[in-house]
Amino acid sequence: MVQGTTSDAGKTTIVTALCRLLQRQGVRVVPMKPQNMALNSAVTADGGEIGRAQALQAQAAGLAPHTDMNPVLIKPSSDTGAQIVVHGKVRADMNARDYDQYKTIAMSAVLESYGRLQSQYDSIIVEGAGSPAEVNLRARDIANMGFAEAVDCPVILVADIDRGGVFAHFVGTLACLSESEQNRIIGFVINRFRGDISLLEPGLDWLEQKTGKPVLAVIPYLHGLMLDAEDAIQLKQTQSGKFKVIVPATPRISNHTDFDALRAHPDVDLQFIGPDHPIPAADLIILPGSKNTRDDLAFLKRGGWQTVLERHLRYGGKVIGICGGYQMLGQVIDDPHGVEGQAGESDGFGLLDITTELTQEKRLQQVQGVCAFSDVKDSRVEGYEIHMGLTYASSDTLPAFLMQTEAGIEEEGCRSPDDQILGTYLHGVFDHPQACRALLKWAGLTSEVAVDLNELREQSIDRVADACQGLLDKLQAL
Structure with missing residues (x-):
């Protein structure tokens, strides 16, 4: 399972990369996100609705999107209310407090999907949501450590160094977790690094000594990727077309x-x-x-x-x-x-x-x-x-x-x-x-220009996969 210290830390990208790398090896791999909150969604082959990012990850794995890849989708309609989609179909409209109580039922749907995927595939690469350090959401959690504990899977933790404070993100996130949850994390991934890696190495050594956990990979900042956004919209554009x-x-x-x-x-x-x-x-x-x-x-x-x-x-x-x-x-x-x-x-x-x-x-x-x-x-x-x-x-x-x-x-x-x-x-x-x-x-x-978005997406998937080859090598060696 890939969890992040924050939203938009790079969880989606890392899962996408691992799915493509394993697919290249001939492994029957499938992505899964137990709970997703997003207004970018896709229609699946089985006539349901899932987060757009999971459709991207399915493409990386060479699969048609399926509702088991994102069994619970939350589509906000206001600051406090949302449409709840379970197994691809609208289940109800709920406010935040009602959904918090509903998560026990939602977890059953999540585990049902996980069981089906487990019986069909060799590997499942799971994406968390937001951050596991959101202690106010720990009770009945189905998106991060609650799921990881329920299915007993290892976790890698990703942080975005481009935001700044990456070491504090890792150490602070660990401090917010229970002992069993801390033990579940097998290593860190630093995402969107640019610069001289030798200047980062003292920090990597400090982090490993401080936490006792390895830095599994430092992923470079990859410009010009064309990957489906999970939800965030980029208002600033740099194009100059006529x-x-x-x-x-x-x-x-x-x-x-x-x-x-x-x-x-x-x-x-x-x-x-x-x-x-x-x-x-x-x-x-x-x-x-x-x-x-x-x-x-x-x-x-x-x-x-x-x-x-x-x-x-x-x-x-x-x-x-x-x-x-x-x-x-x-x-x-x-x-x-x-x-x-x-x-x-x-x-x-x-x-x-x-x-x-x-x-x-x-x-x-x-x-x-x-x-x-x-x-x-x-x-x-x-x-x-x-x-x-x-x-x-x-x-x-x-x-x-x-x-x-x-x-x-x-x-x-x-x-x-x-x-x-x-x-x-x-x-x-x-x-x-x-x-x-x-x-x-x-x-x-x-x-006369005809942009082939699917081809651009394929090229971007391959780029992030190539950048994460060292990460997969280390994971497979563990």
């Missing part, structure tokens, strides 16, 4: 990995616009998915985005709405059952002639088809739907995509009659290189 794309970073933005292909495109300058940040002019505005669509809609209206969108369209700009962003572009979002909070309805931006009713049943499916608007050869689109809602479009709208289903070809999403606005429920809509090229051409970018 085609300007802006995305509002709403409080409950979900699946912002939808834009990874645009971040990697050399002709695109993608910017996430945080709260109270100036909203620049752009060629394309994309409204992202949301875990709480009506609240995020209200947030955008308070931030002046209604005026921004209307002005942008008057000057000939294009707009895309994805999932919750698609719903926001319409006339009304009705939540009669209180799916996302208090029951009621909200007026949308009124830019597409559609209405949406939020439903209690979540739609989860992988889909494929073609772009309905494109003359780009092989404008194939692949993606997945994760939403709770039905959207009804008027007869004046145009389809966005033509999807292949068991019943035949079906229209998906819609475009405005003037073809300036496109809305879709498809996540991953830019991931296929030709679909990305077709959508950007529709939006006004003339470029």
Whole structure:
């Protein structure tokens, strides 16, 4: 099990690397994260929902994503409430206190998944969540040491040296653990190191003498990785492409990995616009998915985005709405059952002639088809739907995509009659290189570049795996 001294210490990356390294050796290896709190999620082959990072780790292991890889997924809808997904399906909406009591039941689901994986694979590489030093969460813990103790597995502890204070992170984390938990840690991994390793060695010697535990690896800072983020969003971008794309970073933005292909495109300058940040002019505005669509809609209206969108369209700009962003572009979002909070309805931006009713049943499916608007050869689109809602479009709208289903070809999403606005429920809509090229051409970018996000992801997985070869060698020698 890989645990971290903090969130974003590098747990996901280390698990990904170990899965790829073992897969290269021909080992039947599988990733697992007992409990994940994230709004970036993926649809699995068995029709469930798991954290996006576990889908990445599955790819590293050469596997299709499965719900047993992330048996408990927590999707926050407010600062104190969240949707609880167990074995890929929505189980309930709970506040933090209720979920704390529910964790005993959740642990049963976690151990059930672990048992199934144990019977099918040679090795399980488990990722913790946050930090095991969160002593306020120790009771009924299923994410870190509570799980490790239950299944009796060794733990390696990872810290991010780029944050500073790496030795204090290790020593302080150990001090917060019980004696049995301390004994379970077999060594440390220092992540994101840059500089002269000889200057670090006195600290490594001190740490080993202080704790009696070895430093198993020092992983270098690897620039330019294209790996799916578990949840955190990077607001600062360094691109200088000629085609300007802006995305509002709403409080409950979900699946912002939808834009990874645009971040990697050399002709695109993608910017996430945080709260109270100036909203620049752009060629394309994309409204992202949301875990709480009506609240995020209200947030955008308070931030002046209604005026921004209307002005942008008057000057000939294009707009895309994805999932919750698609719903926001319409006339009304009705939540009669209180799916996302208090029951009621909200007026949308009124830019597409559609209405949406939020439903209690979540739609989860992988889909494929073609772009309905494109003359780009092989404008194939692949993606997945994760939403709770039905959207009804008027007869004046145009389809966005033509999807292949068991019943035949079906229209998906819609475009405005003037073809300036496109809305879709498809996540991953830019991931296929030709679909990305077709959508950007529709939006006004003339470029022959076709970014293959999957190939970039594969290259990044191999890079982190190569950097962690020494770690695996030491683990296998223990």
